[in-house]
Amino acid sequence: MKPQTLLSALSLTLILAACAGSPTPGTTTDTGQVPGSTSDLNTVPQAVGPDTVEPAFDNVPIVSGDVHYQAPEPFPGKLPKDARLGEATIPSGARLSAQALPGNAQTDRVDLKVLVLSSGAGDFGIDSARAMLQQSGVPFDVLDASQQTLDQSRLINADGSGKYQGVILTTNALINESTPGVYTSTLDSGEWDTLFQYEAAYKVRQLALYGYPGVAPEDYGLRAVPGAETSTTSMTPSSAGKAVFKDLTGTALPVQYAYSYPSVPESVPGVKTTPLLTDPQGRVLAATSTAPDGRERLLLTVAENPYLLHTELMSYGLVQWLTKGVHLGEHRRFLQVDIDDFFSAGDHLNSATGQLYTKPFRMSAGDLISVYYQQRDIRSTFKAASDFRYSLVFNGGGAKTSAFGSCLFYWLSSDQLTSMAKCLKNDFDWVNHTKDHLRMDVMDLKTATDQIAGNFTIASQLGLPVNRKSLVTGEHSGLGNMDPTDDGSHNDDDVNLPKQDLGLGRSNPNMLQAADSAGVRYLGADHSVASQWDASCPTCGVVHPLDNKLFVMARWPINIYYYATNPAETLKGYNNVYAPGGTRPYWDHALNYSEFLDKESDLALTHMLGGGAFPHYMHQTNLNQYALGKSVASDWVQAALSKYSKYSTLPLNTYHWDDLGAYMQSHTTEEKAKAAGSLKGMWDRKTNTVVLSNLSAGTVPVTLTGADGGSLYGAYKSQVVSLSGNRTVGVTPR
Template structure:
């Protein structure tokens, strides 16, 4: 609750209108529509000034919680800022000799799979290669060149088809440094010859994620510019680069914490080199290069890290180039934003004292009307966010089912928020958050059913288009992240002892069963809890181990806390954690609001570019209209969209929750099948037909490059299922 209640601008307008005998806001000067009439419900409510007093409410659930102490910036491990390279020494081949192709070689046929060649322990480029491929759903194998010999059997199947459609080198010479300053390749000369022979015969492209622009093991037609080495620069796509990095806007992409070798073109007989990315001085940071034997190669002279912006932005274009735009899986990006605790009231931070106000905060009807306009402004201002829609994750125990549905006369309602929500029901995505936000870690089946099914019933009474298969439990409770001493006698209280991640095996089976009985199939989990997401697949959800009817959709918490309503409260809470003197001091000073948005949009951009469909979640307090047309929730979304749109034109998907759950479950089944080798495909490049096969019954499948399907960015993807085998016509790029 705001500390100094004043008469709201809306109430004042209504009072003056009544005294003057004029119609209330939203009506014309003629005959007034009847409350609840078609004309009433089809009239768009007008935006109002920020409230200075909240509507009265009784018996509304009060949500008290705890602050998530999260990373304040993207996690940067194994930074390549000191990843200096040099001219490679290639050991003479002693382990095997370059071999002739087998007599049955089918050089027009390759599996839709990529080979990643690693230099072994300490290879920081390996994580970047894996991340790029996973973000596009491309199956891959990793060969540790320091431990395994690369022979023809690693590259060609017994039937003569190629095992791989593309090859990624984590560095162009797979360098190791057995002696400081001495750079030795993990592959010997005969292994390089075997690899190059395969690439030439099967017309397989090669991507070197980082390399010293020299002559070993082969010449790309680039030479390092002496003295230009740097760990801070930027890269801008050339005209040819725009054809590879089709989604980039052309704005210079910053390169930080990554060592780079700006290069110049060098004329080499039989080699054609085309710059793709250049630094501010026009020197080359990435180029394609055609070898004398016809092999197509791409070399980047800047080091990579899976969490760095330039690596994440390049990944989409690099994978499409490597695979010629034909591969299993697809690259898709999302912007899903949930607002938890809707209809409930919540703790409210006093920025001046650091304590909570005595009276909790609940959004008003005017706040929600403003959110409608904010949402439309975001859609209209950012081409990438045309589909954007807030998800309102609601606690129906805080609504009043007797409040009328009205767009013009909500100010007469016994609960204005309920009435305006019924008016605007089709503008948002509605998700079950249980009736009263009770803790479900230890709860009997009957109570859990009342909380879950009862909230669906309230949504039905209100006429809300509620997702029928989705559930977000209060505090993500019931999934094993809990106070181990909780006995279930205080489920309606705001705080418990410290939570511990006891694993999904400690989930509440009563909650799971009650959810399934109510028709729920997808439950939100907390990505900040280790057991509630899958580290082996960064874009996958989690099948619940205790109940086959439940699939978990991880959500990202953010550093905009559950009890803040305006910028002053946002920064007061944030700085109490991350500023000097905070519980996790990270920055060298207390951040102002713009600095906070800059840091948090970095995290949001990191998540979006990671390719996962996981929602971010905020809280109803964050929807307060603190200034005309502004809320801290929409400020955060705007900051993320501004940063993303600066660099990429690839549209951001926003799905309703049931659709999101179905998508993520199908995606996870497909990714697990590809990883297990039970789903695969062979591309006949002579006929441009891909034969997709399942060895584990009916499996979902996505194929990028298909002639039919949905266009996303510059590439078309077909989505379906396969049981046995199916053939699909493709068009390579």
């Protein structure tokens, strides 16, 4: 529609021409501008108000989709709100006597790997230890102290070098509560002596993820404050804490659903204690301390859980402290937001009736202009997201390739949205979503080729800088999440067949062949479908089992459903599911829009802090400008970034899809090599060099944080090396 701004420069002749039809590109207007000219396309379009009349369209794909449910809170596991501890009893050395260091001990050389010591079943911290190390790509071993003996053979290699650069205790005494209120260590005194001797000799730091501030098995110089125990508090970094948690802003970290033991420092001979995090009363909840034998230790007196915000926010800094900033892998954070079905029209929910409108919704040129300004405001407002841009996942069958590109006179076009897309083409990331959004679970090769390669052709005709190696199929179809009885007769209609996760092995081979032939290498998938992501490696993608040239990257669904254009419609869909009386009731009342954004941004924050590069996805309906400069998609982005920026300064990466695919594939190859034990690093702390070793055939990428070279991310440098055999790299520990 016509922009809602004063157009005094336009003559009555031009307005009459608009009523008669689209001008021919190259026709000069009485303003001196030529629609579609270089000067026109180099002009920033003016912002316009919300549309009151949707622009006319015909022969545009109409998209009906499924509602993909995302859990309303990020708490799938048992929360440690009752994770109580107490002073532990250490059994005398029944399993192990103290051992002397071997004669060939090389105390300056340690493998780049971490040892996690667990107390076995019911362990409070094992999930958190795994999560924080996986998020940073740090190799680790887990020793179950209730089943395995900790002797020197588990700590020192045959050549005398150390097996581990750091040690994590899931609780400081590795307790087993054999009877209520009785806490017994699963390591005996000889095992503790062996561990402490190793840490002292090899200068290995120790992190206790949760501990009672007492004296057993060793004294950290802290004492619990009687009666101060709580499961709800907050933690504020001290100046020393800011030096450990380098990315934190200094805002107090909320602690909920996690038992804690506020403590006060106690003078202990030979022990130097430095508080890192304190509660509102100034009592200590985290501290480093130096033992009389010189060992460096960090104790948290707050219980951890990988889905609780305080754990997620501390994880990055804890790993960097433990490893002295030198380790295999890296911790990198992302904000990728895909907008599906661009150029198409989609179902539109009536928030009053709960039914769909007869007329579908297709975003307008004015909406796209608004998104341009919303995106620009997001980048300028949030320093951590200075490179943010939306990925427009498009169906070219809904575009009009003959429409001229224009930033000023798009409203004269036969398809305003296409004209504005040509104007703003370099401001968004463009991803193939097939030509017509047809279901591809059961589709012949010719049609699949037309849908995939044909959409690339349309992108070329439109002049879009499309990612040439990336594809997201409609409804993520063709990847085995399907109706097993589907005969292909509903590929081009609105019937949403019931789906079952049949696995990637049931992918449509015609779709895979058509994608492969079109040069596609990266396939978007659905993170809510179990077979389409790798639970063993939470930051990895999946090599397609039927075609190893295709790499699958799961995307996070969002609880802003595909038929919502404004807050009222968003809430209607959400509360129909999660409010009392909904299909999956969860909350005790129907949420308002502010509450909805708060809950959804909690989920987004968990995903961002988790270090995975998986995109979130929404739909073109969600980009409707429901109020001046506002869309529900950007409301969600801003809510997530407001919450993230409150606590962390670590930059959020936004990659073009082809670059994202290449990064994810390289990262996955590296993580799988480390899991297989074929990728290693040996740190010589006398020379501050790391020998990287690839024990497998071929070349494998390896990332080294703390390298002297490479690129800076946050406070630490990391270097990526293509490795075959061995390579020595200089490092700088912190």
